[in-house]
Amino acid sequence: MKSLVIDADRHTPDTLDAVHVEQHDIETRAGECRVAVTLAGICGTDLQILQGYAGFSGVPGHEFVGVVETAPDGDRHWIGKRVVGEINIGCGTCDWCRADTANHCPTRTVLGIVGRAGAFASHLSLPAGNFHIVPDTLDDEAAVLVEPTAAACEILTQVDIGPRARVGVVGDGRMALLVGQVLRTTGADVTLFGKHDWKLQVARDLGLDAKRSADDVPTSTFDVTVDVTGRPAGLSRAMELVRPRGTVVMKSTFHGETPITLWPAIVDEVTLVGSRCGPFADAIALLTGGQVHIGPLLAGTYPLEEFGAAFNAARSELKVLLQP
Amino acid sequence: MKSLVIDADRHTPDTLDAVHVEQHDIETRAGECRVAVTLAGICGTDLQILQGYAGFSGVPGHEFVGVVETAPDGDRHWIGKRVVGEINIGCGTCDWCRADTANHCPTRTVLGIVGRAGAFASHLSLPAGNFHIVPDTLDDEAAVLVEPTAAACEILTQVDIGPRARVGVVGDGRMALLVGQVLRTTGADVTLFGKHDWKLQVARDLGLDAKRSADDVPTSTFDVTVDVTGRPAGLSRAMELVRPRGTVVMKSTFHGETPITLWPAIVDEVTLVGSRCGPFADAIALLTGGQVHIGPLLAGTYPLEEFGAAFNAARSELKVLLQP
Numbered sequence: 001m002k003s004l005v006i007d008a009d010r011h012t013p014d015t016l017d018a019v020h021v022e023q024h025d026i027e028t029r030a031g032e033c034r035v036a037v038t039l040a041g042i043c044g045t046d047l048q049i050l051q052g053y054a055g056f057s058g059v060p061g062h063e064f065v066g067v068v069e070t071a072p073d074g075d076r077h078w079i080g081k082r083v084v085g086e087i088n089i090g091c092g093t094c095d096w097c098r099a100d101t102a103n104h105c106p107t108r109t110v111l112g113i114v115g116r117a118g119a120f121a122s123h124l125s126l127p128a129g130n131f132h133i134v135p136d137t138l139d140d141e142a143a144v145l146v147e148p149t150a151a152a153c154e155i156l157t158q159v160d161i162g163p164r165a166r167v168g169v170v171g172d173g174r175m176a177l178l179v180g181q182v183l184r185t186t187g188a189d190v191t192l193f194g195k196h197d198w199k200l201q202v203a204r205d206l207g208l209d210a211k212r213s214a215d216d217v218p219t220s221t222f223d224v225t226v227d228v229t230g231r232p233a234g235l236s237r238a239m240e241l242v243r244p245r246g247t248v249v250m251k252s253t254f255h256g257e258t259p260i261t262l263w264p265a266i267v268d269e270v271t272l273v274g275s276r277c278g279p280f281a282d283a284i285a286l287l288t289g290g291q292v293h294i295g296p297l298l299a300g301t302y303p304l305e306e307f308g309a310a311f312n313a314a315r316s317e318l319k320v321l322l323q324p
Numbered sequence: 325m326k327s328l329v330i331d332a333d334r335h336t337p338d339t340l341d342a343v344h345v346e347q348h349d350i351e352t353r354a355g356e357c358r359v360a361v362t363l364a365g366i367c368g369t370d371l372q373i374l375q376g377y378a379g380f381s382g383v384p385g386h387e388f389v390g391v392v393e394t395a396p397d398g399d400r401h402w403i404g405k406r407v408v409g410e411i412n413i414g415c416g417t418c419d420w421c422r423a424d425t426a427n428h429c430p431t432r433t434v435l436g437i438v439g440r441a442g443a444f445a446s447h448l449s450l451p452a453g454n455f456h457i458v459p460d461t462l463d464d465e466a467a468v469l470v471e472p473t474a475a476a477c478e479i480l481t482q483v484d485i486g487p488r489a490r491v492g493v494v495g496d497g498r499m500a501l502l503v504g505q506v507l508r509t510t511g512a513d514v515t516l517f518g519k520h521d522w523k524l525q526v527a528r529d530l531g532l533d534a535k536r537s538a539d540d541v542p543t544s545t546f547d548v549t550v551d552v553t554g555r556p557a558g559l560s561r562a563m564e565l566v567r568p569r570g571t572v573v574m575k576s577t578f579h580g581e582t583p584i585t586l587w588p589a590i591v592d593e594v595t596l597v598g599s600r601c602g603p604f605a606d607a608i609a610l611l612t613g614g615q616v617h618i619g620p621l622l623a624g625t626y627p628l629e630e631f632g633a634a635f636n637a638a639r640s641e642l643k644v645l646l647q648p
Binding site: 053096103104106154158220235244245250251252253254255256257258259260261262263265266267268269270271272273274275276 | 377420427428430478482544559568569574575576577578579580581582583584585586587589590591592593594595596597598599600
C-alpha cells in the first residue's frame with residue numbers, strides 16, 4: 001500500500017517540498033470498506049489544499065474510481081464492485097444526517113479534505129453507504145469525473161433554470177466545462193466566458209457557446225451566472241453579467257478574504273448561492289447518457305510517484321489523473 | 325420654495341461643507357405632480373450620499389409624507405391628498421416597467437438618489453402612479469417611515485420565513501428595529517444583535533429579543549440572518565450566525581469594496597440575497613395595524629435649516645426627521 005502524503009508541519013505554501021509518496025499500511029476504519037483505487041482526479045480544491053487551504057495534512061484526493069476489496073458483515077455484497085464514492089461522512093445521528101444530508105453534518109469528515117485520508121493512494125476507506133456502482137458502459141476515466149459532475153449537478157438542485165434561461169458560466173477550466181455541459185441539459189442558452197483561447201475552443205468543440213471574458217458583452221443580461229474561477233475577478237465578472245433579481249452561483253471556493261463590490265448586488269437584488277457537493281446518481285445518468293462528455297477534458301494520466309509533473313500539469317491543463 | 329442642496333463639485337467627503345439650503349423654484353416635471361413636503365426622514369443611505377455614495381449631487385432625501393398641490397389632467401383627483409411615494413421612476417416601456425417593477429428599470433431615476441431632486445425640500449415632483457394615500461389613522465411621523473418599513477417588507481417577498489424559523493437581525497439602528505418588527509409578524513423567533521446597550525433596550529421595549537453582538541452565541545444556527553449594519557463586520561457576523569443552506573439577507577448597501585471571507589458560505593451552501601425597496605401597501609398595513617411601532621425610534625424633528633444638527637444626530641441616534 002502507498003499514499004501521497006502532505007506533511008503536517010509544512011511551512012512552504014505552494015510548493016511540492018512538503019509532499020512525498022510513502023509505502024505504508026492504510027487503515028480501513030471500523031464499519032467501513034477498503035477500496036483499491038484505480039484512478040484519482042486532481043481538482044482545483046486539491047491545488048488549493050497544497051497551498052494550505054483547510055489546513056489539511058495527510059493524504060489528499062477525493063475524486064476516484066476503484067474496486068471494493070473488503071467490507072464488514074452486512075456490506076459484503078459490495079466486494080468486487082467497481083464504485084465511485086460520495087466524499088462526506090457524517091456522524092449518522094444529527095438532524096442533517098437523519099435527513100440524509102451528511103454533506104452538512106457539523107462533525108463530518110471529508111475524503112482527502114477534512115480529517116480523513118483521501119484518494120491519492122493505492123487504497124482508501126469509506127462506508128458502503130457512500131458508494132455508487134459504476135455502470136459497465138462508463139469507463140474508468142469517465143467514472144473518476146462523477147464527483148465533479150455531481151458538484152455541477154448540485155446547481156440544478158439549488159436554482160430553477162428553465163429552457164428559456166440565459167446562463168453565463170465564468171471560467172474555462174475543467175470544472176467550468178462540466179458546469180456548462182450540465183446546465184445546457186436544461187435547454188437553457190449557456191455561454192462560457194474564459195481567457196484561454198484553446199480552452200474556449202474545447203468548449204466550442206463540446207457544443208457550448210464560448211467568448212473571451214474581456215470581450216464586450218452586454219452586462220446585466222443573464223438570468224443565472226456561475227463563477228467557476230475561484231478568483232475575486234471571476235466573481236465580480238459573474239456579478240456584472242447577471243440581470244437584476246438574477247442569481248449568481250459561487251461554485252468554486254475562495255482561499256482567504258475576497259474584496260468584492262457588493263452594493264450593485266444589493267441595489268439589483270441579486271441572489272448569490274454557494275454550491276458544493278451534489279447528487280452522484282444524476283451525474284452518472286448524464287455521463288452514461290452522453291449529455292456530458294469528458295474526452296476533450298482529459299489531459300493525461302500520471303503514476304502516483306510522478307505527482308510533481310501531475311500537479312504542475314493540473315495547474316494549466318484540463319483534467320489530470322493519478323494512477324496509484 | 326427651498327431645498328437642501330449638495331454641491332456638484334464637492335471634494336470633501338464626510339463633511340457638511342458642501343451642503344446648503346437655498347430658496348429657489350422647484351420644477352414639477354411634465355406629467356408629474358407637485359407635493360408639498362410635510363416631513364422627511366434621514367436614513368443611512370442619505371448619510372452615505374453625503375460621503376459620496378452614488379456620486380449624487382442636488383437635493384437628497386427619499387422618505388417623506390406630504391400633500392399633493394398640483395397634478396396634470398387625469399390625476400387631478402390627487403390634489404389635496406396626504407400621500408407617501410415610491411421612490412423609483414421608470415421609463416414606462418421596458419420589460420421591468422411593463423411588469424410593474426420600475427425598481428429595476430435600467431434607466432430609472434430614484435428620488436433623491438439617482439438623477440432626481442429629493443425630499444429634503446419644501447416641494448418635490450413625482451408621478452401620481454408612485455403615490456399611496458396615507459390613512460387618517462396614521463400620523464405624519466409614522467407615515468414618513470412607510471418607505472423604510474416597505475424596504476423591510478421586501479425581505480418577506482424574497483425569502484420564505486415560516487413561524488418556526490429562527491431569524492437573526494445583525495444591527496441595532498433604525499432600520500434594524502424596523503426589520504426586526506416586520507420579520508416578527510411571520511411568527512418567527514427573531515433575535516436582534518447589536519452593540520449599543522441603549523438601542524438594544526429599545527429593541528426589548530419593542531418586544532424583540534436582543535443580544536450584544538459580541539456575546540457568545542452559537543454560530544451556524546439561524547435559518548435566516550439579515551445584515552442591517554452596512555459594514556463588512558456586520559455581514560461577516562450574519563454569515564457566521566446562519567446555518568448551512570440558510571439565507572443571509574443583505575439589507576444595507578456597502579460603499580466601496582468589501583473584504584469578506586466567502587469560502588464558508590460556499591462550503592455551507594449559504595444563499596445571500598440583496599434586498600432594496602419594497603411594497604408600500606404592506607408597510608402601511610403593518611403600521612396602521614400596530615404591528616410595527618415607530619414611537620420608540622423617533623429621535624427628534626429639525627427644521628431644514630438645522631440640517632447640520634439633524635445629520636449629526638442621525639449618525640448616532642435613531643430616526644431623525646426634517647421639517648421643510
